[in-house]
């Protein structure tokens with residue numbers, strides 16, 4: 001049975017950030033993820049995880065200045081020193097939350113720009129190396145250009161090639177099924193082929209990015225396939241509830257822990 005992680009950036013927004021941990025546990029989740037933890041103290045997050053017996057599935061390394069439109073800095077040649085500091089900041093939170101995987105965002109940059117491509121590769125190799133010292137996986141996530149216009153890593157084939165070329169055991173793919181369907185489709189065959197390099201999966205309906213219970217994709221079929229393939233990681237529920245979070249959890253009832 002898949003281990004679902006509630007995405008606390010998108011779900012349970014009826015509560016303040018720290019209270020979302022309690023709400024997710026009460027709803028039957030045994031794990032959580034979110035984009036960024038950095039506005040809360042690491043100890044406060046650790047306390048909520050422990051209190052609720054929750055596992056921390058994933059979060060992102062700092063993305064640069066999000067409010068100014070940055071979506072990562074890994075592909076920016078002039079920001080390597082910032083990136084190194086960001087890695088240490090993320091590792092403080094990783095130590096507190098015991099997370100085993102972190103996602104590095106690439107940034108808004110032209111994927112055909114050679115300078116951006118080599119900066120990205122350097123940032124990925126550096127970050128993966130530093131995370132390996134702590135036993136943590138580094139994840140790369142292709143993101144569709146409708147949600148994130150101009151995003152550098154906008155193609156699963158580019159991520160797959162980079163992971164193969166780097167040959168680092170802790171460098172893996174973040175397979176967001178929502179982005180995959182929008183970018184390329186062919187979700188089941190891609191899961192079958194890419195599962196060996198996949199470190200995390202995320203889900204949402206397509207095209208609305210709501211509960212995984214309708215629209216283009218047949219999630220009960222995909223959950224069965226993911227199980228059949230022997231995936232033993234987390235599935236992050238990275239969706240925007242259509243209404244109240246709890247009202248939309250009918251799909252999750254068979255998987256809830258209590």
Ligand SMILES: O=C(O)[C@@H](O)C(=O)CO
Pocket residue numbers: 035060103141143176179202238
């Ligand atoms: O799919 C997404 O948008 C996220 O997983 C993310 O990390 C960047 O927004």
Ligand SMILES: [Mg+2]
Pocket residue numbers: 141176202238
């Ligand atoms: Mg995602």
